Amino acid sequence: MGCRETLRAGLAAGLLLAAAPAQAQQEAAPPTREVALRDGAATQLQTAVEDLDTGRRAQAVPALDEAYRVLEVASQGAGGTGPFAEAEASVAKARRQLQNGRPEDAASRLRDTAAALAASRPSPLSQMPGQQDYRGAILINSEGRMLGELRGTDSAGAVVAMIGDWQDTLGFLDLGGRAADLPQDRLVFGEPNALGTVMVVLADPAEQDGVIERWGR
Structure with missing residues (x-):
């Protein structure tokens, strides 16, 4: 090894x-x-x-x-x-x-x-702020890799994300865009940074593979 x-x-x-x-x-x-x-x-x-x-x-x-x-x-x-x-x-x-x-x-x-x-025991993380508009926020997984961006919420309160259709910092372009509903309780919402960028983490790696597809391209 x-x-x-x-x-x-x-x-x-x-x-x-x-x-x-x-x-x-x-x-x-x-x-x-x-x-x-x-x-x-x-x-x-x-x-x-x-x-x-x-x-x-x-x-x-x-x-x-x-x-x-x-x-x-x-x-x-x-x-x-x-x-x-x-x-x-x-x-x-x-x-x-x-x-x-x-x-x-x-x-x-x-x-x-x-x-x-x-080895740590992290404190509980806050839930989604009620008044914050997260449309356009960058969605990443629990290891920090970019997945796509948020598009809003649906009538049931789930967060709608477009998975794919983004370009990472190395220039890799993912054209496999598809919409997915993500449960709010599996997301961690960040705050705008100095450049105005907002990151949101999909906390459960398994959710990345089990998202509900609304449509694909």
Whole structure:
């Protein structure tokens, strides 16, 4: 087993041990939004560490950015306190270290951050603000990968999203757009950033594959 596989296996084992008591009681239940975001961000941070440890700085940056997206939304949902906020601040410092040509320091910080986050018990995240208009918000999954954008809500109160039909930061264009209804209780809603961009996280990875298609192109 190589370095990457060993590190992944170690992180996965840690996450399984942390979740074992809850799984014993609710094996069929999906992870809570808090756990889904925690695990998704921790996995991406560990991926960034693996890439930095093996000299692949260019490959580490996307994973680091994706983890930061999730942590930013989670920190906002937790009121700017707790494990998500601490991890967000630490990742921001690691990004600066990387930009300043200190990949070893960045990797060390990210390794500690990933371990602390994976072992944490995050505070409950807020629900969708009643008056906020989230049309046009960017939809990402629990690992920070872009899925599409929100288009509004339907008559039943579900959030309507267009999955696909977006271009990521690397220029990849997904033309597989399809509309889907997403339950509000599986989403975590962020706040507008300095550029006015709003991120919303689909908390349950399984929901990504089980969304209800309204139409396709």
